[in-house]
Amino acid sequence: xxxxxxxxxxxxxxxxxxxxxxxxxxxxxxxxxxxxxxxxxxxxxxxxxxxxxxxxxxxxxxxxxxxxxxxxxxxxxxxxxxxxxx
Amino acid sequence: xxxxxxxxxxxxxxxxxxxxxxxxxxxxxxxxxxxxxxxxxxxxxxxxxxxxxxxxxxxxxxxxxxxxxxxxxxxxxxxxxxxxxxxxxxxxxxxxxxxxxxxxxxxxxxxxxxxxxxxxxxxxxxxxxxxxxxxxxxxxxxxxxxxxxxxxxxxxxxxxxxxxxxxxxxxxxxxxxxxxxxxxxxxxxxxxxxxxxxxxxxxxxxxxxxxxxxxxxxxxxxxxxxxxxxxxxxxxxxxxxxxxxxxxxxxxxxxxxxxxxxxxxxxxxxxxxxxxxxxxxxxxxxxxxxxxxxxxxxxxxxxxxxxxxxxxxxxxxxxxxxxxxxxxxxxxxxxxxxxxxxxxxxxxxxxxxxxxxxxxxxxxxxxx
Numbered sequence: 001x002x003x004x005x006x007x008x009x010x011x012x013x014x015x016x017x018x019x020x021x022x023x024x025x026x027x028x029x030x031x032x033x034x035x036x037x038x039x040x041x042x043x044x045x046x047x048x049x050x051x052x053x054x055x056x057x058x059x060x061x062x063x064x065x066x067x068x069x070x071x072x073x074x075x076x077x078x079x080x081x082x083x084x085x086x
Numbered sequence: 087x088x089x090x091x092x093x094x095x096x097x098x099x100x101x102x103x104x105x106x107x108x109x110x111x112x113x114x115x116x117x118x119x120x121x122x123x124x125x126x127x128x129x130x131x132x133x134x135x136x137x138x139x140x141x142x143x144x145x146x147x148x149x150x151x152x153x154x155x156x157x158x159x160x161x162x163x164x165x166x167x168x169x170x171x172x173x174x175x176x177x178x179x180x181x182x183x184x185x186x187x188x189x190x191x192x193x194x195x196x197x198x199x200x201x202x203x204x205x206x207x208x209x210x211x212x213x214x215x216x217x218x219x220x221x222x223x224x225x226x227x228x229x230x231x232x233x234x235x236x237x238x239x240x241x242x243x244x245x246x247x248x249x250x251x252x253x254x255x256x257x258x259x260x261x262x263x264x265x266x267x268x269x270x271x272x273x274x275x276x277x278x279x280x281x282x283x284x285x286x287x288x289x290x291x292x293x294x295x296x297x298x299x300x301x302x303x304x305x306x307x308x309x310x311x312x313x314x315x316x317x318x319x320x321x322x323x324x325x326x327x328x329x330x331x332x333x334x335x336x337x338x339x340x341x342x343x344x345x346x347x348x349x350x351x352x353x354x355x356x357x358x359x360x361x362x363x364x365x366x367x368x369x370x371x372x373x374x375x376x377x378x379x380x381x382x383x384x385x386x387x388x389x390x391x392x393x394x395x396x397x398x399x400x401x402x403x404x405x406x407x408x409x410x411x412x413x414x415x416x417x418x419x420x421x422x423x424x425x426x427x428x429x430x431x432x433x434x435x436x437x438x439x440x441x442x443x444x445x446x447x448x449x450x451x452x453x454x
Contacts, residue, residue: 026248
């Protein structure tokens with residue numbers, strides 16, 4: 001499964017972090033470095049699994065831990081309608 | 087209260103300015119709350135946070151503030167891009183200047199340059215067209231003084247998504263002070279300046295004109311003393327610091343040439359020296375010598391170097407600057423007898439006659 005930003009959402013990279021903005025409601029969400037990396041991979045049309053592998057390697061953290069965190073984050077982003085399936 | 091830094095204020099400003107550079111450190115005796123209030127007042131909160139010179143306990147606050155400013159700025163970028171596209175579509179030549187222009191052309195990230203409004207200058211002939219465009223885009227007039235001589239700007243506002251709001255200060259002359267009102271026209275700024283085809287990544291269908299860095303230094307110098315002679319804010323000095331930091335030899339030559347031709351040498355010199363004093367701004371020796379030489383001759387605008395003068399001095403300076411008798415009389419009439427709507431709003435009363443009396447008493451107190 002691949003995801004992309006919803007049409008009404010803007011992503012601004014800020015140093016190694018990012019801010020997601022819902023242009024309709026004005027609600028915004030700060031993403032930490034891992035969240036920003038995930039969004040960057042999704043923008044590059046990569047799967048969450050690919051992103052998890054890359055982040056796990058960079059942080060030298062077990063894949064399963066990263067994958068679980070990313071799944072949770074994706075779930076929240078989907079619930080807030082900030083991302084949609086590609 | 088006029089701004090005239092005493093030793094304590096001077097020390098305070100220096101200490102705050104130090105936070106804008108690597109290695110700066112907040113005074114340990116100052117509370118986090120006081121420090122935040124000072125940074126906020128000077129418009130340098132996120133600039134200082136960017137340099138990591140602030141106490142670690144404030145990190146959470148600044149992470150939230152940064153996300154908010156980034157989001158807010160994005161909404162404003164989109165709105166400004168639409169506005170300038172509409173101006174271009176309707177043939178209105180508008181120039182974005184002051185804070186917003188600098189945020190999108192000079193600062194590495196636009197949210198590092200806080201601003202409460204976006205200043206736009208147009209030719210006086212385009213006022214009706216610009217007003218129609220703003221109304222069409224959903225703006226409301228927030229503040230406008232009726233009169234030909236007392237004000238050259240109107241403020242428009244529009245609610246954006248969430249709790250965001252954008253204010254546009256629409257100018258048809260660059261400054262409300264008569265002495266500075268004709269310092270630059272929109273046409274001159276546009277022809278010396280540049281065109282932005284995007285605002286921090288938000289594309290425009292056409293472009294937004296902005297002043298050159300040289301003209302921006304002159305505008306900043308005029309704004310600092312002509313409009314805010316009772317205060318010294320580090321954000322405005324930091325603008326000047328960054329602007330001249332980008333100067334080439336040719337820019338310095340142009341700055342001295344334009345400052346001389348516009349009779350702004352003394353106030354420009356003062357702005358540059360103050361930036362150097364607080365921010366260690368590097369200045370061009372030759373240009374400074376030329377400005378010093380010209381500033382020693384009479385310039386009417388040098389009156390603004392004295393930050394202790396009362397309002398009546400500025401009033402007379404404004405009156406003297408009017409080009410002919412007709413405009414002097416018009417300025418006097420509009421200053422003493424503004425429109426009933428304005429005076430009711432200014433004096434916070436629904437009765438125009440009472441408002442005029444209150445205004446007269448206040449005016450007499452200021453003059454005598």
